[in-house]
Amino acid sequence: MNFQIAEFKAAYGRSTQIPESVLPEIVFSGKSNVGKSSLINKLLCRKSMARVSAKPGKTATINFFSLKEADLVDLPGYGYAKVSQDEKKRWAELVEGYFAQERNIALVVQICDMRHTPTENDMTMIDFLYRSGYNFIVALTKMDKLKKTQQELRMKELKEELSDYPDIRLFPCSSENGTGIDEIRKAIEESILSQTEE
Numbered sequence: 001m002n003f004q005i006a007e008f009k010a011a012y013g014r015s016t017q018i019p020e021s022v023l024p025e026i027v028f029s030g031k032s033n034v035g036k037s038s039l040i041n042k043l044l045c046r047k048s049m050a051r052v053s054a055k056p057g058k059t060a061t062i063n064f065f066s067l068k069e070a071d072l073v074d075l076p077g078y079g080y081a082k083v084s085q086d087e088k089k090r091w092a093e094l095v096e097g098y099f100a101q102e103r104n105i106a107l108v109v110q111i112c113d114m115r116h117t118p119t120e121n122d123m124t125m126i127d128f129l130y131r132s133g134y135n136f137i138v139a140l141t142k143m144d145k146l147k148k149t150q151q152e153l154r155m156k157e158l159k160e161e162l163s164d165y166p167d168i169r170l171f172p173c174s175s176e177n178g179t180g181i182d183e184i185r186k187a188i189e190e191s192i193l194s195q196t197e198e
Contacts, residue, residue, distance in 0.1 A: 130165050
């Protein structure tokens with residue numbers, strides 16, 4: 001699967017605007033400033049396919065990128081305090097509206113900052129994905145900011161913090177140095193393959 005031939009497809013500000021799924025969809029979810037855009041860019045071997053914003057909470061649309069075999073879906077980041085209530089409601093409508101549709105979702109990549117305990121919003125999302133039966137992984141970004149011993153400690157702590165979700169798949173990664181990126185690509189490829197075989 002060639003991750004380098006991705007193209008920006010469309011951005012939608014309301015869930016009612018989103019057309020039906022044709023290809024399998026790989027969904028990226030995470031809080032504002034967790035490094036979602038940087039991770040997508042690294043996976044696609046691009047510098048600015050997904051816009052990396054200096055201001056958290058800037059992605060206010062669901063952005064679609066097309067690959068030959070699948071669409072990548074970049075959900076707006078959640079949990080940024082300085083956004084107005086109206087904007088938060090619109091974001092919630094977007095994300096909830098997206099998942100309420102009959103989408104062809106092959107995999108959800110839930111993104112958390114490896115350095116910190118998952119936020120309340122992170123846990124809400126993980127719980128929703130787990131209880132709804134979605135195929136999902138947790139990408140743990142910013143591992144390059146931790147020393148090796150700290151990484152090992154955080155992995156132990158995360159397994160404890162997420163112990164309510166047996167068999168949860170954790171992928172430590174860095175958009176800076178590329179660690180763990182190939183493993184995430186492989187998980188994406190496997191999810192698409194298993195869906196096309198069904």
